Amino acid sequence: MLIENIEEFIVIEKRIDTAEDDAADTLRESIRDRWESGKWILTKRVGKQLPKDMIGELVKTTGKSERELRYRMQFAEQCPTEDKVCKRLQTCPDWYAVIKSLPNAVRGTMPNRRRSLQALGDLQGLVCGHQKPAETQGRQANP
Numbered sequence: 001m002l003i004e005n006i007e008e009f010i011v012i013e014k015r016i017d018t019a020e021d022d023a024a025d026t027l028r029e030s031i032r033d034r035w036e037s038g039k040w041i042l043t044k045r046v047g048k049q050l051p052k053d054m055i056g057e058l059v060k061t062t063g064k065s066e067r068e069l070r071y072r073m074q075f076a077e078q079c080p081t082e083d084k085v086c087k088r089l090q091t092c093p094d095w096y097a098v099i100k101s102l103p104n105a106v107r108g109t110m111p112n113r114r115r116s117l118q119a120l121g122d123l124q125g126l127v128c129g130h131q132k133p134a135e136t137q138g139r140q141a142n143p
Helices: 006-043 054-062 066-078 082-089 095-101 112-124
Strands: none
Touching: 006 054, 006 066, 006 082, 006 095, 054 066, 066 082, 066 095, 082 095
16 A cells, blocks of 8 residues: 655654754763763873862863762773773763762762753663663563
8 A cells, every 4th residue: 555645754754863863973972072071180180189179170160060070080080991981881871871880979869961861862772883781672662
C-alpha cells in the first residue's frame, strides 16, 4: 500500500534525527570542555597545590561553584587523556553521571542545569560515537 505524502514524513524524521545528533554533539562537547577546564586548572598547580585563592578567583570570575570546578579537576585527574574521557563516557552519558562516578563526590540534589544536560544525554544516548551503556541496551518500552 502506498502512503501519500511520505516525503513530508521523511523530512520530519530527518529533522528529528538531526536535532538528536546535534544534542548528543552538544553534550559531548560540554563534557569535553569541562574536562579541558579541569586540565587547565591542574596545570596551574605548584607541586600538588594550586596557588592560594586561585579557586576563589576562578569562582568569582566565572560564576561557577567551587564544587563544580573541583569536580572538573577530579575528572581531569582520573581521565588524563581524551581516550580515557571517551571510555568513561561510555558508562556516563551525562555530566551528572560523570560526577557520580568520581570518588568522594558529594551526592546532592541535581541542579536544573544538570537535569537539562542529563535530558540531552537521554535524547540520543551517544557519547564519543558509542551507544548507551550495555545496561540500557535492549530495553523495550512497556506495551
